[in-house]
Structures are given as C-alpha cells and as structure tokens.
Amino acid sequence: MEGTTDDTGPGRSSGASPGALAALGLDLTAAVALAETAEAEFMLALHDGAPTEARRALGMHSERVAGGVAVVMAADPTGGYWNKALGFGLAAPVTEDLVAHLVDLYATAGAPAMTLQVAPSLLPEDWDELCAPHGIVGGSVWAKLLRHADVPVSPSVTELRIGRIGRDDTDAYARVFATGFGMPPEPHLLSMFAAAGAGGRGFTAYGAWDGDRLVAAANLHVAGPAAAFCGAATLPEARGRGAQSAFMRVRVEAARAAGCGWMSTETWQESEGAHNPSLQNMLRSGFVEVYDRRNWVWRP
Structure with a gap:
C-alpha cells in the first residue's frame, strides 16, 4: 500500500536480481507468481470487503480479467490511489486488447486514474507502443520483496503494547491507517479500512498502543501460499x-501458523535523496528484494 500513483518518470523498471532469486531458491517465474498474486488478492479482498454503503458511495466495483484483477473506485478521495489493475501476465499474456479493456473500464466508471502494475518480466516487447495511444505513462517504482517462512524472525524491542485489533478498535485502526499513509479521513474510506481491521476476507489486523491510545496499525492477508504484508502505518508522533519491527515479527509468526511458506510485501523504491524507512525495515526483517516494478499510470 505504500507509494503514490502520480510520481511520473520515464523508462521501465528493472527486472529481478539473480542473486536475490538464488538466495531464495526461486526462479523468476515462481517469484513473480508469488509476489504478484499475493498483492492482487489482498487488493481485491480489501475492495470487495468494504461495506455496501461505502461501495455505493465511492463507486466501487471489481473485475477478474485475464488472470488479474481490476479494482475501481470512481469517487476515490485520494485522487487515484485506489484504482489499480494488477496480477496480469501470469495466466495470459498482456495484450493490446487487455490494455484497451482496462482503460475503457476505468474511463466508463469515471475513475480519476488507473495504475496498471505488471511485473517487468511479463511486459510485452511492444509495451511502449501499447501504452502510447492511451496516454499511459511510467510513474513511480515499487520494490517487490519476498521472504521464506524458514528465515529466523528478527528480534524487536518496543515499549508499545502490541496485539490483535479487536472489534472495539476498528474505528481507531482505520484512522491510524489513513493518517499514517497521509490519506484523507473520508468516512467511507475509513469504513473500508475498518472492515479489513475487523478481520474480514482473510485479514488479520494488529495494533500498537501507547497506554490506551492506538498509535500504529498493520495488516496481514492470507489467501494462498504467500501471505501478504499489506500495509503498516504509524502516527507521526509515534x-x-x-x-514496525514488532509488526514484522508478529506477522511472520502468524503467517507461519497459517501454513504459508512465503511472505510477500512491497513499498516504494528509494532513489537519490529519498530514503524509505519501510524498505529498510523489511530488509532487516528477512525480506529480500526480488525485482522492481514501475507503476504505469492512465488518467482521463
């Protein structure tokens, strides 16, 4: 969940790191399938798990197409973050017809943007030619990371109280998530976060309390062989x-208990002058960068 959709830039993101893949004992095809599927499934579950009133008010719907998923939020209060199409290229090639279908889907819905996320190894050779007629441009780059369940859990130390989010905590959880990610506290958006915080559709949510006050939140989604570490946010003052280190530890333990052999996550890639503490925390927690993936952005 960490990153933006409007940081435009030229070029295509890099492919997988051979050293990283060797360290994990995976080939590129297997790594991409684990990482892309885990992210696509948690995004679909998050959208589809939103309350009916929120889905209606925000113009939300989803579609499985060509082996991937498209999640639409026409009245996205963030200006486009929650409109994503991802998981493509695994079950079927990425084609001109698919790109045209996705653009039409988001345009017809009146969405403010679409971020198309495809692993670089799955992009067709004529990708630039497919994008040009639709005005799709390269945006920010995300790092995709994997972790094997057998890697030892890194120790963590905090004076904050770490625990599962309970039914009475979901509203606070939603507000911490929105604030931590710099998103507006729009009521329907908060209700989507709260639904995931309540443990819906494969989610398990965690919180960190300073006394009686919730100051950080994190979530885990399980829907296959790779558990998705699908967002963690801390209030600025905390x-x-x-x-975050404590959240990494408890989610690793929970993913293992759920029988997951792999764990997947993503965050925005560092660039010159831009340090990402979340990325460094992931690496310290046993995650390995396996490839970078550029966001491809369409706007009406």
Whole structure:
C-alpha cells in the first residue's frame, strides 16, 4: 500500500536480481507468481470487503480479467490511489486488447486514474507502443520483496503494547491507517479500512498502543501460499519507537501458523535523496528484494 500513483518518470523498471532469486531458491517465474498474486488478492479482498454503503458511495466495483484483477473506485478521495489493475501476465499474456479493456473500464466508471502494475518480466516487447495511444505513462517504482517462512524472525524491542485489533478498535485502526499513509479521513474510506481491521476476507489486523491510545496499525492477508504484508502505518508522533519491527515479527509468526511458506510485501523504491524507512525495515526483517516494478499510470 505504500507509494503514490502520480510520481511520473520515464523508462521501465528493472527486472529481478539473480542473486536475490538464488538466495531464495526461486526462479523468476515462481517469484513473480508469488509476489504478484499475493498483492492482487489482498487488493481485491480489501475492495470487495468494504461495506455496501461505502461501495455505493465511492463507486466501487471489481473485475477478474485475464488472470488479474481490476479494482475501481470512481469517487476515490485520494485522487487515484485506489484504482489499480494488477496480477496480469501470469495466466495470459498482456495484450493490446487487455490494455484497451482496462482503460475503457476505468474511463466508463469515471475513475480519476488507473495504475496498471505488471511485473517487468511479463511486459510485452511492444509495451511502449501499447501504452502510447492511451496516454499511459511510467510513474513511480515499487520494490517487490519476498521472504521464506524458514528465515529466523528478527528480534524487536518496543515499549508499545502490541496485539490483535479487536472489534472495539476498528474505528481507531482505520484512522491510524489513513493518517499514517497521509490519506484523507473520508468516512467511507475509513469504513473500508475498518472492515479489513475487523478481520474480514482473510485479514488479520494488529495494533500498537501507547497506554490506551492506538498509535500504529498493520495488516496481514492470507489467501494462498504467500501471505501478504499489506500495509503498516504509524502516527507521526509515534515513529521510531519500534512498532514496525514488532509488526514484522508478529506477522511472520502468524503467517507461519497459517501454513504459508512465503511472505510477500512491497513499498516504494528509494532513489537519490529519498530514503524509505519501510524498505529498510523489511530488509532487516528477512525480506529480500526480488525485482522492481514501475507503476504505469492512465488518467482521463
């Protein structure tokens, strides 16, 4: 969940790291399938698990197509973040017809943007030619990371109380998530977060409390062989107190208990002058960068 959809830039993101794949004992095809499927399934579950009123008010719907998923939020209060099409190229090739269908889907819905996320190894040779007629441009780059369940859990130290989110905590959880990610506290968007925080559709949510106040939140989604570490946020005034390291530890343990052999996550890739603490925390927690994936952005 970490990153933006409007950081435009030229070029195509890099492919997988041979050293990383060797360290994990995976080939490129297997790594991409684990990472892309885990993210696509949690995004679909998050959208489809939103309350009916929120789905109606925000113009939300989803579609499985060509082996991937498209999640639409026409009245996206963030300006486009929650409109994503991903998981493509695994079950069927990425084609001109698919790109045209997706653009039509989001345009017809009146969405403010679409972010098309395809692993670089699955992009066709004529990708630039497919994008040009639709005005699709290269945006920000995300790092995709995997972790084997057998890797030892990194120790973590925090004075914050770490635990599962309960039914009475979901509203606070939603507000911490929105604030931590810099998103507006729009009521229907908050209700989508709260539904996931309540443990819907494969989610298990965690919180960090300073006394009685929730100051950080995280979520885990399980829907296949790779558990998705699908977002963790801390209020600005509580950062640097160990919440994120503790969330990594408890989610690794929970994913193992759920029988997952792999764990997947993603965050925005660092660039010159832009340090991403989340990425460094992931690496310290046993995750390995396997490839970078550029966001491809369409706007009406």
